[in-house]
Amino acid sequence: MKQYEYLAKQILAAYGIPIPAGRVVDNPLQAYQAVEAIGPAALKAQVLVGGRGKAGGIKFATTPEEAQKLAQDMLGMNLKGYIVERLYAEGKLNIEQELYVSVTTDRNAKAPLVMASLAGGMEIEDVADEQIVRRYVDPRVGVMPYFGREMASALGLTGTIFKEFADLIVKLYTIYHEKDAELVEINPLAVVNGHLVAADARLNIDDSAMFRHPEIEAIEEGSELEKKVHEIGLAYVELDGDIAVMANGAGMAMATLDAIEFFGGKPANFLDAGGGASVEPTAQALGVLVSMEPKVIFVNIFGGITRCDDVARAILQVKETIGIPVPLVVRLVGTNEAEGVRMLADSGIAAYSEMAEAAEEAVKLAGEGR
Amino acid sequence: MKQYEYLAKQILAAYGIPIPAGRVVDNPLQAYQAVEAIGPAALKAQVLVGGRGKAGGIKFATTPEEAQKLAQDMLGMNLKGYIVERLYAEGKLNIEQELYVSVTTDRNAKAPLVMASLAGGMEIEDVADEQIVRRYVDPRVGVMPYFGREMASALGLTGTIFKEFADLIVKLYTIYHEKDAELVEINPLAVVNGHLVAADARLNIDDSAMFRHPEIEAIEEGSELEKKVHEIGLAYVELDGDIAVMANGAGMAMATLDAIEFFGGKPANFLDAGGGASVEPTAQALGVLVSMEPKVIFVNIFGGITRCDDVARAILQVKETIGIPVPLVVRLVGTNEAEGVRMLADSGIAAYSEMAEAAEEAVKLAGEGR
Amino acid sequence: MAILLTSQSRVIVQGMTGNQGRFHTGQMVAYGTQVVGGVSPGKAGQSVDGVPVFDTVRSAVAETKADASIVFVPAPFAKDAAFEAMENGIKLLVMIPEHIPVEDAIAIVTRAKDLGVVVIGPNTFGLISPGEKTKMGIMPNHIYKPGPVGVVARSGTLSYEIAFSLTNAGLGQTTVVGMGGDPVVGQTFVSVLEEFKRDPKTRVIVMVGEIGGSAEEEAAQHIKDLGKPVVAYLAGRAAPPGKRMGHAGAIIERGRGTLESKEKALTAAGATVVTMPWQVAQAVAGVLQ
């Protein structure tokens, strides 16, 4: 769950990490007032996409009037598919040096990873390996002040910045830990007047931990359709093909997309109907596929916990209510297979037992393929 | 650092542990108002001594008038040497059952120890061993809910009380942990209307951890003289003999008391002048001994970090300023011994080099001994 | 033989009286698993499918000498359940729930390492040893049969698909292990491959991987010295970068975790890499000859 920059910065500030003067701006008048109060400022679109700056999502205003005018243009603009509803006006910094620091979860080490670099201001993937200091956190120990000093020392920092950096590492890890973050990143971590300031910040919260963070607003990413399917509780990703796909289980759903591409087709989406979904959510999911107006719908079910007769029931329910106006290819095997297949056959829907054959047929019906 | 009952209960309540309705009472009118508001109540003297009830520190008031009158009597009373400055008016409970629960530090196991018993309401030392459930906490793990359930199960609890008790154990440990307690005890843990209520509570905070608990008030125990010496930063305990004692190091100070008793004398105090105390605090400490008007003053110094000449200087300073009107026995060996002994000799004070001889002489001068 | 789970394993079910726990207790008992007890706080004295329910793992272990536990409690309580099991001597712990906070998963696997506990999951279908007539998990009972193939997968249904195709091709399994779809899980391909290496009955190993992380690349390092053939199939060829494909773990982040790098590493290590699930059985048959 990504957090908007201004929310991320508010959390940093709450943990004692210095941030630039800044204000949330909802309308042009507030932009005027913000620059009046804090002086020349950057107006930053609060959207969850990368490369904001290049896409025109960050503008500089020297006067209140300029800020008001810029805000008028920026609020409501479409930035890479996202409507800009809010700006963050932030005072300009006289940056002397740019560093990088982050805490993230390393899935292979099964431990938090702290990274820091003197090469701040660019994406960390673009920084040469030898310029990055990487230290794993032992979950038994956490991050104590010495850990921050070791990183400061490894970076070659001295004096005030040594102390401030060491201190900041502890605070950053505390945020990571207490807020169940998967990523908390300050980039650039700026040196201004000889002191550290978090010039930009990213904070992603672990979706699975949101239940214990009522203080953090849930921010749904993605298209309207994606949001809608997520509300049903299913995993859904929009793709740009025209064969709508539903399968049960994330691995199966991925394999189904792979199979469609294997035969030369283009999947329209990823949809995991769940390992043991019952009739109602399955029907709802299928309804979503219909609403996408694809060329073909492909349902690929291996009935383990999921019962094939339940899937058949869901299909028939959708067929009888909203209707399925495009070709439907169903692959159905496993638990209660016979009954499910019979139910579909009774309604004139043939079911495949082999995934390969079914995928090939779906591609063929879409008029694609080799 | 022991906490008053009402402070302990406020902390329990802040952590979600149910406590009886109660109010702090500073004057008789407040006692009236308290009983008016919460009904018949116990008025409990807020002093840090055990056996409060037997000593007349707990009275019951049925009406506001009665409460006012009782408060008048109780406020200002002397309870085992402590003046009662504050009462806690607490609603009467219809107690169905009394349990015991505590978390404390076990110095041998070097781990927290949770104890619980169905035999609540009396001191835990008076409860038979087989009636107590004892579980150590692994500091690597802390107390998770299952730990509480295990204790509830070991006590044979069921139903609502099982759940409430399990939950309470987690909260109690959280207090122990977050407040740096050396003891947090609920006794009795009452069952009222089928639910648990902390009818009485004790909370002792680790003195050494007070620096990180600005939210907790430092409560000095002991006599005025003890408080005064503690303010100098020295360890001091009043005893009931008439030979005033100063030594450097806690172990040495204890051994010095033992030596006095060995020769049949009675020490007036324990005073550890510190392992490496300099002239000023040593002189201050000696001043305290003079002010006690003992029969004899015995100074026992093994100069390690402490320098014998510094001790001599301190003695001479006291002698020349406030004066030392009682016999003084000094034992002085170790670092800079020769200089220290010479300085004392110049002022007519003989110094012993053997602790035994010196102690025996001090006892003799006090007119005691075998 | 089998790995990790054998007919000797004495299993308890944490969260036995919930819907899922109840249903799968029945399924496990039916498959032959030695389910010796269940745990549901406040439900001591009840029973499910003839299996006694206890208030705590402690009392269950004391009564039944259980050494393995499968956890069905909701995600917010999963860490508590996992520690309850581990601190009371459970040595094989299967964590079924999904959506366990990563921080909790880290705490669980860290403690497991210190205590020598094997954690399967979280967000796993469990593991099954057909020749031992025992399973701990939520997989369908009928799709497996005893045989020489060890299977290790990240994903549930996809592994069913592949296991069933193996069974249908006459290729039975020693043990099928689901590592779980979360970012942080107890096992790695490496740790499971090592188990299969030591199992004399396992003659070939099937790895069912997917995009995300670098577990497959790390496994490749070990495959060279494994002494047993490996057939690998990885899902997610069609997955775009930056999007979570259902599993919290299945995401290509900043150029890491792509299928290409994984397949390249595995091929270089000598594994037989197939591109579609239905090609696995044939590849296994091939390397077994």
Place this chain on the structure above:
Amino acid sequence: MAILLTSQSRVIVQGMTGNQGRFHTGQMVAYGTQVVGGVSPGKAGQSVDGVPVFDTVRSAVAETKADASIVFVPAPFAKDAAFEAMENGIKLLVMIPEHIPVEDAIAIVTRAKDLGVVVIGPNTFGLISPGEKTKMGIMPNHIYKPGPVGVVARSGTLSYEIAFSLTNAGLGQTTVVGMGGDPVVGQTFVSVLEEFKRDPKTRVIVMVGEIGGSAEEEAAQHIKDLGKPVVAYLAGRAAPPGKRMGHAGAIIERGRGTLESKEKALTAAGATVVTMPWQVAQAVAGVLQ
């Protein structure tokens, strides 16, 4: 020979540039201790008594191959310093500060156990091995001499008194260990007795105990099988119950930790128990004959 600390021990001083650290570095160097480095954040490049100062234990250990550390930082920072030492490979850790929160002490000794670190203290005078010409601590240099007596004490000055009386009686010491006066410390009488048991040079052991806790009673259990004579002196005969006698640890709580129970247990275990400090040397001379 000696226990725990030998002439081979490579020592760093954490908090070397503070008053105490600076003074005792000089004292340790003068005694012969191999002090190879010091740690004071932000002071890298400085030196104290010719010993180089580093910013972190990590860099100090990397440069000097230190395996032992003595900590002089103020109590609120002691836990951080202790973990810094332990996580960077220090195996003998002497914690001088007093007033370290008990919770921190528990965390330190728990972690030390997991990492195989020997912690002396907190609130200790340290330890000294006269025959090895090395010490880590704040004890005076001149009161010890090499010989066959192992001394373990809770309290500082009292142990000086006794060590000096031994020295004056011609009874030198292998190692004198100060366990520390806090409620929770790294060592127990038992753990130190076990070390002395293994040291061939130690022929007799002097225990200097005091009221509070039950460490002496536990030690008694082990003295029976120690194979070496033990002379014990315990302080606090005159201490009233419920009052802390200076040391946070020295308190008779609710009837536990009294001198009577301790002396009874030790006597029953075969130790020679004396009642006054000046009786120790004679008792040691007696058992050595």
